[in-house]
Amino acid sequence: MGKEKGKVVVLEERVPKLKEQRRQRANRLLVAYIALFFMLLLGVVYAQSPLSNVAVIHVEGNHHIASQQIIQLSGITKQTSFWKVKKDEVEQRVKQHPEVKDVSVKKRIPNRIDIVIVERTRIAYILDKHSFLPILDNGKVLTYAKQVIPSDAPILVGWKEGEAIQDMAAQLANTPNSILNLISEIHYTPNASDERHITVYMNDGIEVSATIDRFAKKIVHYPSIVSQLQPGVKGVLHLEMSAYFKPYKADEGDDKDDENER
Structure with a gap:
């Protein structure tokens, strides 16, 4: 009997504590719900405000x-x-x-x-009267022109819209930027033996005689070929078939210099 009375006393003592714990838990839940409500309300107000x-x-x-x-x-x-x-x-x-x-x-x-x-990379510019139309790496020619002489890509001179310029754009798109930076102008100069012939003027004064087809594969060898030439010698580097260099004659070099000055 003594043990049973002891248990009853202990339980009676614990009941108020359990009630207090439940009340505190309920209060915490209520506070959490209120906080969540206000957070949602603030979120809605924020989303609707400037x-x-x-x-x-x-x-x-x-x-x-x-x-x-x-x-x-x-x-x-x-x-x-x-x-x-x-x-x-x-x-x-x-x-x-x-x-x-x-x-x-x-x-x-x-x-x-x-x-x-x-x-998209601007791989070249077409000279159109006194303006320069950019050509992108996908071959698209932009209609809005640049008025000042561009320095970030070669200039195409003497080209008309058509298959040839699209093929040239494709070749330039496959040409490394390090090589494109060496090119000043690309002239379309078809002749009796090659209707797709081009004349390329390099920034170092060398002239390159080439054809549109396989231009990208051939022009990449330009630095190594030029490095074997005597310093200061100008002329024409032929890349149509096998590569060879032909220096200008003395009077021809003078004519070229006069032409470049003009």
Whole structure:
């Protein structure tokens, strides 16, 4: 009997403690629910307020395309809700620009959008009267012109729109940039024996006689061939079939210098 009374006393003592623990647990749950409710309420208010709008639109990787052009194509403004920006849709809109090869959009909390551009390479320019039309690495000729003489790619002179220029663009697209940087001008000079003949003027004063076909494979050997020539000697490097160099005659060299000065 003594043991049973002892157990009853212990249980009676524990009942208030259990009730207090349950009450505290219920209070904590209530506080958690209230906090969650207010967080959701604040989230809704934030999403509907100007605070959730895009604050910064950052464009990088572009060299020829103006950042403002990219932003306009993206359709994003500072009145656009950050949470409503769909990256896939923005990327598709920006890719409509002919000079954009690839694009990725990144959303940075709380309200910054990064648009990272990969531009198509300008492999050459076509001389059109007094303007220069860029040719991209996919062979597309842009209709908007550059007024100043470009220095980032060769200039095509005497070319008309057609198959020949597309084939030349394909050759240049397969030519390393290190070689393209050595070329000043490429003239379309068909003759009786080769209707696809070209004359290439290099920045170092050497003239290259070649043909459109296999130009990319042949011109890559230019640095090694020129390194074997006597310093200061100018002339014509023939790359039509087998490669050989023919120096200018004294009077011919003078004529070439006069022509270059003009």
